[in-house]
Amino acid sequence: MNGQSDRTTLRIAVAQLNPTVGDVAGNLAKARAARADAAAQGADLLLLTELFISGYPPEDLVLKPAFLKACQLAVETLAEDTADGGPGVVVGFPRQGEAGRHNSVAVLDGGRILVYRDKLDLPNYGEFDEKRVFAEGAMPGPVNFRGVRLGIPICEEIWNDLGVCETLAESGAEILLVPNGSPYYRGKVDVRHQVALKQVIETDLPLVFANQVGGQDELVFDGASFGLNADKTLAFQMSQFEETIALVTWKKDEDGDWRCDGGPMSKIPEREEADYRACVLGFRDYVNKNGFKNVVLGLSGGIDSAICAAIAVDALGEERVRCVMLPYRYTSEESLKDAAACARALGCRYDIVAIEAPVTGFMDALSDMFEGTEAGITEENLQSRARGTILMAISNKFGSMVVTTGNKSEMSVGYATLYGDMNGGFNPIKDLYKMQVYALSRWRNTTVPPGALGPSGEVIPQNIIDKAPSAELRPNQTDQDSLPPYPVLDDILECLVENEMGTEEIVARGHDEATVHRVEHLLYIAEYKRRQSAPGVKITKKNFGRDRRYPITNRFRDR
Secondary structure (H helix, E strand, C coil): CCCCCCCCEEEEEECCCCCCCCHHHHHHHHHHHHHHHHCCCCCCCECCCCCCCCCCCCHHHCCCCCHHHHHHHHHHHHHHHHHCCCCCCCCCCEECCCEEEEEEEEEEECCEEEEEEECCCCCCCCCHHHHHHCCCCCCCCCCCCCEEEEECHHHHHHHCEEEECHHHHCCCCCCEEECCEEECCCCHHHHHHHHHHHHHHHHCCCCEEEEEEEEEEEEEEEEECCCECCCCEEEEEECCCCCCCEEEEEEECCCCCECCCCCCCCCCHHHHHHHHHHHHHHHHHHHHHCCCEEEEEEEECCHHHHHHHHHHHHHHHHHHHHEECCCCCCCCCCHHHHHHHHHHHHHHHHCCCCHHHHHHHHHHHHHHCCCCCCCCCHHHHHCCCCHHHHHHHHHHHHHCECCCCHHHHHHHCCCCCCCCCCCCEEEECCCCCCCHHHHHHHHHHCCCCCCCCCCCCCCCCHHHHCCCCCCCCCCCHHHCCCCCCCHHHHHHHHHHHHHHCCCHHHHCCCHHHHHHHHHHHHHHCCHHHHHHCCCCCCCCCCCCCCEECCCCCCCCCCC
């Protein structure tokens, strides 16, 4: 129906790779290696992802003319490679055009740049801020590549209804190739499939969705590239959280339509595995791309630090992880045993640094000023800040990045100490609610995820999972002394944060009205703490920072 060229076969190498933002030379080398791989597989065309040459998202780097020139030169160099008669290339990069900066792709073949294609639909929500740094491109037409008319909508252009795919179809496109920088959140693969399916239905064209993989600050790109035939069937499915290049063969049928005739059918992980692997990948790339040789974290004997230790070992290997127990007079024997057992199960280094002396020193220094006052949260926070100071000293001395270990439930309500347990360079569980931490801990004790460097078996002692959570800052303390039970708290927080629900709606779900209003209040007043927290892996649809931008000074309450 759509085919008018004589060509009957098109072999596309879909590359879901892990570029590094700003490493133009490294990304070019990765593109060249991918093209050599594609050539060895007999590909006609290599499809790379959105803004591959710069790494995605480059944010304000694109405001630097020198950076744009470096990206342009890299694309021209890659174009020269195609003079060898091997695969052509579709590659994304930031381009300085006559009308401004563009989020662009270049189609390369025969030793030259055949055409530029500038992104029209620039996303400006959640983690995306492209209208701030890029200018809109023009409505596109198809690109003629070796006799096949390719429609190349860029990422967001298949998510909205600006008519880009429809225009491409009406202009004679035969196949839609979509380079993406689509970050992970829970359930995102199904969302992408539905978005792509809508475009296939509306255009009656097959579609190839190529997605980046790897961590970039808070964002994790999970790959999971796929294709759909024009009849809405799944043409191929690539793996999630793994760099790979897959050869996908498309053949023209007797009606002149293109259909996939060979490609991978990888299984997409279930919810707990996907979340855990996102945490591992995001953590690994943050540490490695920023040049840290190893990490250190405070191992308290609690669930949060235990799963962070497991993620760190799975990401980096036991030899690059140091755990430190920092006991005080309120630290229980149970916690000492649990922390030691966790470190032993993971095989990582374990040190004990008691904080009695530094805390006493702080107390003595402040004794005159504090005379006549009752001990309380201030003294409890001194314990946390002593621990934070010691971990930062270890970091400074040995060059280890401090891993901070607070979960999303705690970060939501401010159950954390500035310059204490919030000290650190990165937090792998920042976007996991407490009950999700428990679920992932139980899952990890039964499964070693692909690519993990940690051991099999129970790596988080069962007693850590079973016992009541406690900060152990005073005798017999538990979290539930000052917070609702975590199943209740997490549900209220998901309503407030993820779903922006009103308090009346939340109460109607069966929650106590006073508790709902108290949690809402705690959520708002903790904003100043979150602004000073370490970055962490985005797992939910709305994480703190990129997705949820609330004012610190804020008197609104939903009464």
